Amino acid sequence: MADTPPRLDDVQLEAYFALMEVAGLLRHAVEQQLREAGDLSYVQFQLLARLGLDSATGSERMTDLADGVVYSRSALTYQAALLEKAGLVARAPSEHDERSVVVTITDAGRARLAAVLPGHTEVVRQQLFQPLSRADTKALSGLLSPVRDHMRAAPPRSAAPRRRKDQD
Amino acid sequence: MADTPPRLDDVQLEAYFALMEVAGLLRHAVEQQLREAGDLSYVQFQLLARLGLDSATGSERMTDLADGVVYSRSALTYQAALLEKAGLVARAPSEHDERSVVVTITDAGRARLAAVLPGHTEVVRQQLFQPLSRADTKALSGLLSPVRDHMRAAPPRSAAPRRRKDQD
DNA sequence: TATTGTTATACTCTATAACTATA
DNA sequence: TATAGTTATAGAGTATAACAATA
Numbered sequence: 001m002a003d004t005p006p007r008l009d010d011v012q013l014e015a016y017f018a019l020m021e022v023a024g025l026l027r028h029a030v031e032q033q034l035r036e037a038g039d040l041s042y043v044q045f046q047l048l049a050r051l052g053l054d055s056a057t058g059s060e061r062m063t064d065l066a067d068g069v070v071y072s073r074s075a076l077t078y079q080a081a082l083l084e085k086a087g088l089v090a091r092a093p094s095e096h097d098e099r100s101v102v103v104t105i106t107d108a109g110r111a112r113l114a115a116v117l118p119g120h121t122e123v124v125r126q127q128l129f130q131p132l133s134r135a136d137t138k139a140l141s142g143l144l145s146p147v148r149d150h151m152r153a154a155p156p157r158s159a160a161p162r163r164r165k166d167q168d
Numbered sequence: 169m170a171d172t173p174p175r176l177d178d179v180q181l182e183a184y185f186a187l188m189e190v191a192g193l194l195r196h197a198v199e200q201q202l203r204e205a206g207d208l209s210y211v212q213f214q215l216l217a218r219l220g221l222d223s224a225t226g227s228e229r230m231t232d233l234a235d236g237v238v239y240s241r242s243a244l245t246y247q248a249a250l251l252e253k254a255g256l257v258a259r260a261p262s263e264h265d266e267r268s269v270v271v272t273i274t275d276a277g278r279a280r281l282a283a284v285l286p287g288h289t290e291v292v293r294q295q296l297f298q299p300l301s302r303a304d305t306k307a308l309s310g311l312l313s314p315v316r317d318h319m320r321a322a323p324p325r326s327a328a329p330r331r332r333k334d335q336d
Numbered sequence: 337t338a339t340t341g342t343t344a345t346a347c348t349c350t351a352t353a354a355c356t357a358t359a
Numbered sequence: 360t361a362t363a364g365t366t367a368t369a370g371a372g373t374a375t376a377a378c379a380a381t382a
Binding site for chain 2: 152
């Protein structure tokens with residue numbers, strides 16, 4: 001279709017590869033720490049963190065949890081079931097909409113989160129932030145936040161035209 | 169041990185979360201494209217790219233391939249076997265060291281790589297680089313490259329003290 | 337003895353599609 | 360009819376440990 005194949009130049013390639021490798025290594029390091037310190041996968045940690053840190057009430061609907069954490073609903077059901085079996089969250093039908101399920105972090109969940117957080121923080125600090133000054137960190141955040149917003153808003157088009165959560 | 173739990177401040181948290189989400193969304197988009205355009209996983213693409221683009225000869229030892237692409241040797245054996253079965257690489261014992269296995273990209277492997285690359289590039293350009301100016305891209309690369317080098321050199325210590333490729 | 341690579345095994349996680357129930 | 364969530368199923372990928380072969 002497009003007759004001008006837009007190559008990535010050297011600077012872009014370097015940025016792309018560095019981004020993917022840094023994120024990959026960081027995730028790997030963090031996953032090890034979470035597993036050893038609290039027997040949590042990264043996704044499970046993200047769910048607990050969203051409920052325990054981001055949410056004022058400690059509760060969220062499954063659908064809202066799915067956004068941003070996981071790519072399919074069944075994956076969320078699977079992880080939520082694991083967390084519930086471990087006693088770290090509770091699931092109950094919503095009062096306003098009987099179709100919805102509200103997930104709530106339990107005291108045990110908050111305790112697990114608190115147990116894991118210092119080590120988690122420590123890994124991120126040592127691996128990611130040690131070579132970055134405060135100005136660097138601000139600059140990094142300033143560069144990546146718009147990219148994140150752009151990605152959330154713009155699902156892949158030409159080369160990967162599928163939508164993420166809808167059927168065709 | 170440490171009596172000063174070093175929290176991450178808001179700027180660091182923002183940078184950390186943005187990094188992980190950007191890399192996660194990008195990898196997801198890229199994996200879809202690679203699967204649809206060439207039936208390749210991201211790891212398989214990385215292996216082909218290293219052999220076909222980075223290596224002058226098109227060949228590398230298994231051990232050298234493992235470094236930077238994969239976290240365990242068995243995972244590399246698994247992926248290399250898949251690529252070989254698909255005819256995209258060939259494996260042969262090294263002449264200099266009979267223990268080593270040299271992996272070489274085939275013509276079919278180069279063709280597959282060429283078939284996949286334009287779409288891959290297009291996804292990365294649209295998803296990652298569209299909101300970034302050239303100066304932004306340079307800055308991003310300048311920030312992340314030192315972090316990558318730091319991570320390669322400094323395996324996780326206190327909180328996750330295991331080494332990556334050695335036994336205890 | 338140390339290194340290179342493979343294999344057997346078991347496990348985690350994910351996506352697809354079919355399904356139930358409520359709005 | 361559309362939305363929320365679950366389940367069954369099947370597949371991809373990984374790590375661990377034991378193993379064989381060579382340096």
